[in-house]
Each structure stands twice: as C-alpha cells, then as structure tokens.
Amino acid sequence: MMKTILIFTREYAHPKLSAAGGTGSFYKKYVTALLEKGYKVIVFGDNNVDLNERQDNLHLHFTKKNYFKKHFVQELFRSLGKRLKIASLEAYFLKKEIKNLTQQLQKFLQKEDIYPDVIETHDWEGASLFLDELKTPYVVRAHGCYRILKKYFGYKASLGVEVIETEALKKASHLICVSKNSQRMYEETFGNKGTIITNGVTTTAQNLSETLPFSLFFFGSVTTKKGFDIALNVFKRILQKFPTATLHIVGKNYENYLKENNLGEQKNVINHGHLQGEELKIILQEADTFIFPSQGETFGLALCEAMELGKAVVAADIPSFRDIITHTKDGFIAKKEDEYYEYIVKLFQDDVLNKTIAKNARQTIHTQYNFEKTVENSLLYYQKTINN
Known part of the structure; x- marks a missing residue:
C-alpha cells in the first residue's frame, strides 16, 4: 500500500x-x-x-x-x-x-x-x-x-x-x-x-455578496501575452457605452506595462496588484464579468478560479479555454475584439443572462475541474x- x-x-x-x-x-x-x-x-x-x-x-x-x-x-x-x-x-x-x-x-x-x-x-x-x-x-x-x-x-x-x-x-x-x-x-x-x-480549483461555498455593477475584471499578469492590450482596448469602448464602468486589474506588472507602452493614467482603471488567499477571493467576488484575452495557456487555472466563484467569463479562442468553456452555455469564447465587446455588453445589459452563465460556469468547475x-x-x- x-x-x-x-x-x-x-x-x-x-x-x-x-x-x-x-x-x-x-x-x-x-x-x-x-x-x-x-x-x-x-x-x-x-x-x-x-x-x-x-x-x-x-x-x-x-x-x-x-x-x-x-x-x-x-x-x-x-x-x-x-x-x-x-x-x-x-x-x-x-x-x-x-x-x-x-x-x-x-x-x-x-x-x-x-x-x-x-x-x-x-x-x-x-x-x-x-x-x-x-x-x-x-x-x-x-x-x-x-x-x-x-x-x-x-x-x-x-x-x-x-x-x-x-x-x-x-x-x-x-x-x-x-x-x-x-x-x-x-x-x-x-x-x-x-x-x-x-x-x-478548490471548491468553496457560494458567496452571494454584492457585485460592482459594470465592473470588468482582468485576472493575471499585465502583459501582451496575457492579452492586456486587448482588454484595455475593449474597455475603452465599453466606457463610451457605460460611463460608470470600471476595469479592475488583479495581477502584477500594471505600472511597468504603462511605462513600457508610454501610456499615462487610464480612466476608470483600478489596479489591485498581485493578491493572494482570502484577500484575492474577496476582491474577485466583486466582479460583474471577467475578461481572459490570453494568447496561449497550457491550462486556464485563473479562468477556472473565476468560474468557480460563479462569475460570467469572456475568454480567448485558444484550445485550453475551449477545453473548459462551452460557448454561450457557461461562458463566451471571443475570436476578435468586436466579439469581446459584444459579449461583455450583453452580460452588462442582461442580468438574467449574466446570472445563468455564471451559475453554469460554477457547475462546470464543480463537476469537471474540482x-x-x-x-x-x-x-x-x-x-x-x-x-x-
């Protein structure tokens, strides 16, 4: 034995x-x-x-x-x-x-x-x-x-x-x-x-705390490989339609990214930095919708963590994300910037859709990625x- x-x-x-x-x-x-x-x-x-x-x-x-x-x-x-x-x-x-x-x-x-x-x-x-x-x-x-x-x-x-x-x-x-x-x-x-x-991911009891309306969360290192350039472009368009929308960054390298790309302070962008443990969970639970525009991953662990919390996700059309998400059932797969924008707008406008996708996302993780x-x-x- x-x-x-x-x-x-x-x-x-x-x-x-x-x-x-x-x-x-x-x-x-x-x-x-x-x-x-x-x-x-x-x-x-x-x-x-x-x-x-x-x-x-x-x-x-x-x-x-x-x-x-x-x-x-x-x-x-x-x-x-x-x-x-x-x-x-x-x-x-x-x-x-x-x-x-x-x-x-x-x-x-x-x-x-x-x-x-x-x-x-x-x-x-x-x-x-x-x-x-x-x-x-x-x-x-x-x-x-x-x-x-x-x-x-x-x-x-x-x-x-x-x-x-x-x-x-x-x-x-x-x-x-x-x-x-x-x-x-x-x-x-x-x-x-x-x-x-x-x-x-470790499964947890459902937390029904209030979410921040029109909040879009980017969870990961702030790099082009993780698709932060796409997230920022999409958010700028979102902001024109929803002036109170916020982009929340949970991950390292935001200040470096701004410097490297000669960017100044970004309107309605909130940088939480790299968080761990309970502090990470509390912040992520505030999200309305998550965006994962990564260029490539061997597995989508951060994606799974967001879905486990019962959150709607819009993710890149890459094999590892397609393995996890069934498009339009427990999340959305976006092939280009226009599609990220379209799906996030839908999730911001339609509360019933957002809650249904989020509930299914949590179910997927509990049954398959536990x-x-x-x-x-x-x-x-x-x-x-x-x-x-």
Missing part, C-alpha cells in the same frame, strides 16, 4: 523560499491535500536558500542552488554555449547540474532512511532526466516546459534547456498532462502521449505506475 510520496521540485511556495510561480503554488496546495489524506510527503529540491523543515508527516528539504558557483569553469562553458547557441555544449553542463541534484536527492534518502513509493516532478528544465537511476517509479506532471512555451506561445528558451527537456520527456514513461490541449502539444513535440489529469478530483486521480495514477 502506498504511504510515502516524494515531490522533486525546483519551486515551492513557502515564506522562506524564493517567490514561486504556478508550479510552486500547485505543489504547496497539492502537498497540503496529500497530508490531509494521511500520506507522508517529502519535498526535495534546490532553491536560493537552504531549508530543512519537518512537521508531522511533512519533510521539506531544499539545498542551496549553487552548482555553477562551485564549478565556475563549467559555468563559463555553459554560458558560452548559450551565447553562441551551441545547444550540445550548453546542454552538456546543464545535465551535470541536474545529475548533481539527483545524486543529492539519493544521498538525502539514504541518510534519512526514506523509501518513497513514488516520485513526482515537473517537466521544465529536464528535472526528471536522471530519476530512473533511483529505481523508484516516477511521474512527470506537465506544468509547461520551456520548449512547449517557446513552440506554441512564443516564449524565449535557450537551446540547451530545450535539449535536456526533450531528452527527459522522451524517456519519461509516466506523464500527466493537465488538459486535452496539453496532451496534444506534448505528443506532437515529444512523441509522448500523457495521461490527462486536469488541474482543478481540485479534489485532481488529487484523487493523481493517487490512482501513482498506484497504477507502482503496479506496472
């Missing part, structure tokens, strides 16, 4: 560790759920600081990320490979770093006399490359590696990182993909057809992996 689960990660949400992105936030939430189910959980990785903490069934162990500081000649060649775009040279030294971290994990397990039943890690930076040497079944969860982000969403990635990610993912026998779209991208790119276990299901399906997959 499975008792001990090890999470091998280079990112984890913890006050003593460096700021975590989506992967680190996911693992924090996931580990909490595993502990509640009575599992023993080990979280091992590297970070900007050393950390060793134990509490009941949880053991966190992070070593200081300083491999290339200790091996500065290797760092010289690695950075040279990156600069000259010699993929094999950069990858050769990146592999040494991953190998070293995996060996540190092995020594840690031996020293602490820990025998995990299964190991889970993320797909980015080739974290799983040498895990087969530990002779413990391992699972890779596709959070969105650099090669995928570069190929499908136009992000930047070094050639060496792409090489080690490709090698790691081609040899990973057990891959979890977070959506149908994610599965398609990973199969096309690495020839590895993963098993779909959708990400989900975090409890993510955890349960992951545990079943682990067991299957161990049995194989």
